[in-house]
Amino acid sequence: MDAPQDAADQGDGGVPRLHRGIPEGAEQQVAALYWEAFGRKLGSALGPPEKGRVFLASHLHHDRGITALDGVGRVVGVAGYDLAGRALNGGSARDVLSGYGPLRGLPRLALLVLLTRNPAEGELVMDGICVAAAHRGAGIGGLLLREIAAVAAENACSRIRLDVIDVNPRAKALYERHGFSAVRTQQTPFLRTLMGFGAVTTMHRAVTTDDLAEGTPR
Ligand SMILES: CC(C)(COP(=O)(O)OP(=O)(O)OC[C@H]1O[C@@H](n2cnc3c(N)ncnc32)[C@H](O)[C@@H]1OP(=O)(O)O)[C@@H](O)C(=O)NCCC(=O)NCCS
Structure with missing residues (x-):
């Protein structure tokens, strides 16, 4: 895709594409950003x-x-996205157990299952x-969301789903501006100490044929 017109010049490396x-x-860059x-x-x-960064980068x-x-x-x-059961973040149960050892790996697996959708x-x-x-606040997040919608449309999906945690109201506002609506909130007080959030809101957005035109297949 050509340099997006609505993304601001980032100054230290040019216009993001x-x-x-x-x-x-x-x-490793992706894993570092993710972490x-x-x-x-x-x-x-x-x-x-x-x-953790090594594990993410390897899988x-x-x-x-x-x-x-x-x-x-x-x-x-x-x-990242999960389409047909294949997500950006791979790493099977076996990978977790071999990476962290069977004793330490098992409780980790239990936590990861909680995050799996x-x-x-x-x-x-x-x-x-x-x-x-x-680079935040320059429109890159919005561009990525539009491209995700294009991927969903190209793959004949009717809906995009995401989860956002209660301590991230700005991300939730961004999703709402991009057409997502909250459908349910699950209280997770047991995760507050462990993972830093106490509730997870699931949001949906319908995919339309207009989304095909939004992204640029390459
Ligand atoms: C959420 C995120 C991907 C948005 O990317 P972005 O490139 O800043 O998004 P845009 O520039 O297109 O839109 C900016 C909007 O993003 C939201 N936002 C969320 N966190 C933000 C942050 N730390 N800085 C700037 N904007 C943020 C706001 O709604 C903001 O709009 P505002 O002008 O009303 O504050 C980015 O802030 C981020 O990486 N946050 C940390 C990871 C995260 O929370 N991911 C979402 C998990 S559900």
């Missing part, structure tokens, strides 16, 4: 941070992410969206 997929060699955004939530399951499904790249090809944003028929489920802290 979107790329379908995780570029080969960018795995910067979700480390608080993932720490108890995949920490310590260095190990990415390259075809299940959209990246925003700056002018010199650095990843400044990523949006399988797509229903005709549904694309978001698997994390994050923009590097220095």
Whole structure:
């Protein structure tokens, strides 16, 4: 895709452009970005941070992410998704047990199961969206969401689903501006100490044929 017209020049690397997929060699950048955004939530399951980043980088499904790249090809944003049961973040139960050991791996697996959201028929489920802290508020998150909607439309999905935690009202506001509506909130007080949030809101957005025109297939 050509440089997006509505994205501000980032100054230190040019105008961000979107790329379908995780570029080969960018795995560690993606994992670092992901950990910067979700480390608080993932720490108890995949920490310590260095190990968690390595685990994420080693088990990415390259075809299940959209990246925003700056002018010199650095990843400044990523949006993951789960389509037909394959998500950006891979890593099976066996990978967790072999990476963390059977004794330490088992409780970690239990926590990861709590975070797992399988797509229903005709549904694309978001698997994390994050923009590097220095690049936030410049429209990159919105561009990624529009591209996700295009992917959903191209794959004949009728709905996009995502979860947002109660301590992230700005992300929730962003989703609402992009057509998502809250459908239910699950209270999770037992996760407040462990993962830093006490409730999870599920949001839906219908996919329409207009979404086909929004993104640029490549
Ligand atoms: C949420 C996020 C992906 C938005 O990306 P972005 O490129 O800043 O988004 P845009 O520039 O298109 O839109 C900005 C809007 O994003 C939301 N936002 C959420 N957190 C933000 C932050 N830390 N800084 C700036 N905007 C933020 C706001 O609604 C903001 O609108 P505002 O002008 O009313 O404040 C990004 O802030 C981020 O990576 N946050 C950390 C990870 C995260 O919370 N992911 C969502 C998990 S459900």
